[in-house]
Amino acid sequence: MSDNRVTVRRAVDSDEPALLEIELTAWDATSGFPSLTAGGRTNFFTERSGPAAHLVAEQDGRLVGYIRLQDKYPFEEGAGVLAVNGLAVAVDARGRGIGSVLLDAVTAEAQRRGARKIALHVHGVNTVARRLYERHGYVVEGTHPREFLIDGQYVDAVDLALYLDV
Ligand SMILES: CC(C)(COP(=O)(O)OP(=O)(O)OC[C@H]1O[C@@H](n2cnc3c(N)ncnc32)[C@H](O)[C@@H]1OP(=O)(O)O)[C@@H](O)C(=O)NCCC(=O)NCCS
Numbered sequence: 624m625s626d627n628r629v630t631v632r633r634a635v636d637s638d639e640p641a642l643l644e645i646e647l648t649a650w651d652a653t654s655g656f657p658s659l660t661a662g663g664r665t666n667f668f669t670e671r672s673g674p675a676a677h678l679v680a681e682q683d684g685r686l687v688g689y690i691r692l693q694d695k696y697p698f699e700e701g702a703g704v705l706a707v708n709g710l711a712v713a714v715d716a717r718g719r720g721i722g723s724v725l726l727d728a729v730t731a732e733a734q735r736r737g738a739r740k741i742a743l744h745v746h747g748v749n750t751v752a753r754r755l756y757e758r759h760g761y762v763v764e765g766t767h768p769r770e771f772l773i774d775g776q777y778v779d780a781v782d783l784a785l786y787l788d789v
Pocket of ligand 1: 649650651654710711712713716717718719720721722723724744745746749751752754755758
């Protein structure tokens with residue numbers, strides 16, 4: 624019998640191939656930076672972003688998405704501000720609420736850590752992700768007009784944040 628429930632857990636080293644597969648196929652010009660996912664990339668984890676920085680979602684025994692949560696600042700005055708530095712769901716698993724479950728898991732984790740704010744950047748044109756974040760209470764903190772040139776088009780960078788202590 625298949626179990627459609629989505630479970631979330633901390634990533635482990637052996638998740639790397641499944642995470643790399645998602646990384647190489649999930650992003651496009653409206654959501655990511657094509658130069659970072661184009662050709663040749665063979666690792667998902669890096670020295671700065673190892674398994675401990677990731678929560679992964681599983682459904683029917685398959686890894687279907689991840690979210691990366693890190694300290695935004697490496698000094699104590701910025702402690703309490705965490706950053707979502709990546710959120711992606713496998714293309715064929717979208718629209719089933721997995722992104723939503725990952726965002727809820729990160730909120731719970733941030734609260735456990737005593738964080739006061741979760742910050743992230745999203746491309747202005749990424750309407751699917753922006754709606755999702757908005758539904759989860761994220762608000763716009765600022766916009767950087769024409770921040771990136773992606774496939775010949777200028778793209779705004781939008782700073783969003785969820786306040787946990789208000
Ligand atoms: C953004 C993203 C993580 C959302 O993941 P998800 O698991 O599809 O999220 P949910 O199912 O919780 O909600 C997604 C929205 O897409 C809609 N949707 C429905 N079917 C869909 C489908 N087949 N494909 C994509 N989206 C679909 C959902 O209804 C929902 O819309 P709503 O917000 O208007 O209700 C995913 O689209 C993704 O990986 N995108 C590329 C990377 C990205 O943009 N990351 C965020 C960068 S800041």
